[in-house]
Amino acid sequence: MARRRDGPLVLGGRPMSADVARDRVELRGLRVRGRHGVLAAERELGQVFVVDLVLELDTRAAAASDDVLDTVHYGEVAEEVTAVVAGEPVALLERLAQRVADVVLARERVLAVEVAVHKPAAPITVAFEDVVVRVRREAPPRGTPVVLALGSDLGDRAEVLRSAVAALARVPGLHLTRVSPVVESAPVRLPGTAAAEEADQQPFLNAVVVGTTTLAPHDLLAACLRVEAGHGRVRLERWGPRTLDVDVVDLGGTVARDDERLLLPHPRAHERPFVVVPWSLVDAGAVLAGPGGGPVGDLASSLTAADPDAVRVRADVDLPLPDVAAGGAA
Numbered sequence: 001m002a003r004r005r006d007g008p009l010v011l012g013g014r015p016m017s018a019d020v021a022r023d024r025v026e027l028r029g030l031r032v033r034g035r036h037g038v039l040a041a042e043r044e045l046g047q048v049f050v051v052d053l054v055l056e057l058d059t060r061a062a063a064a065s066d067d068v069l070d071t072v073h074y075g076e077v078a079e080e081v082t083a084v085v086a087g088e089p090v091a092l093l094e095r096l097a098q099r100v101a102d103v104v105l106a107r108e109r110v111l112a113v114e115v116a117v118h119k120p121a122a123p124i125t126v127a128f129e130d131v132v133v134r135v136r137r138e139a140p141p142r143g144t145p146v147v148l149a150l151g152s153d154l155g156d157r158a159e160v161l162r163s164a165v166a167a168l169a170r171v172p173g174l175h176l177t178r179v180s181p182v183v184e185s186a187p188v189r190l191p192g193t194a195a196a197e198e199a200d201q202q203p204f205l206n207a208v209v210v211g212t213t214t215l216a217p218h219d220l221l222a223a224c225l226r227v228e229a230g231h232g233r234v235r236l237e238r239w240g241p242r243t244l245d246v247d248v249v250d251l252g253g254t255v256a257r258d259d260e261r262l263l264l265p266h267p268r269a270h271e272r273p274f275v276v277v278p279w280s281l282v283d284a285g286a287v288l289a290g291p292g293g294g295p296v297g298d299l300a301s302s303l304t305a306a307d308p309d310a311v312r313v314r315a316d317v318d319l320p321l322p323d324v325a326a327g328g329a330a
Helices: 040-045 060-065 074-085 093-105 157-169 195-199 217-230 273-282 296-306
Strands: 023-034 047-057 112-118 132-138 144-152 174-179 183-185 204-213 245-251 311-313
Touching: 023 074, 047 074, 047 093, 074 093, 093 112, 093 132, 144 157, 144 273, 157 174, 157 204, 157 217, 183 273, 204 273, 217 245, 245 273, 273 296, 273 311
Parallel strands: none
Antiparallel strands: 023 047, 047 112, 112 132, 144 204, 144 245, 174 204, 183 204, 183 311
């Protein structure tokens, strides 16, 4: 695992902390005729409902790009909410407010929404100004794309990798979607290592798994370390033989260079054919962020052109993706 200095870890270009930007986009006074209510007359005749929305989202990308694709299109939101209010009748404002919240939260950039549904013509027999149901709902956790690199050069390497993939698939909050072909590579040794010592170490089998995670970066790192430890990994020598290595290569394009525990993307990924070659085979359109990064396919081509023998695909080694429900199991 890559670790270094003190500093905040960022995810998606912003600090991983409670200070994530929660800007507000407000849409007020949306007037829609609907047929909601407990009374039969309300269902038959209908009445005007008024909806106010407060959307919480991070608007910094849109502020920088001036592109509507980097924010939430409030015109489209208005149309979707109008369709809900004008659509299938419900008895209670509480249910209507929840339906409105659900359609707004279906938009990926919305972190939370406050919905106020007004019923100014409610059938009340005394004087009143308005009836309002106000709810606030948070978006459910959304998975961040993740790339993990696996390697083994001790014991039954293929079986270790199979077991490691199965163990990772069981991690709660980690959902694996694809496993790369297995490649074989020479061990990476510290400069000055004797040739005889290097010859005694068998080649690595390597693979890359991709998926999504709702885990915080350090929790993901801890889960990977637990999987390593569960396969007998002992850290005695840097770049020495190991039963299993699980590296966090990329996490949603995050660039973090000042965290003492985890550097993202992996600082040497761009120079390691045993990482970028299998990654390019499982995700041809992948891009490695950060210094030295770029399209993963281009990185793989450059490294293999410089050293055609750096890795070879082991088509005889099968690494299946376990059939585990999204989010892992306990």
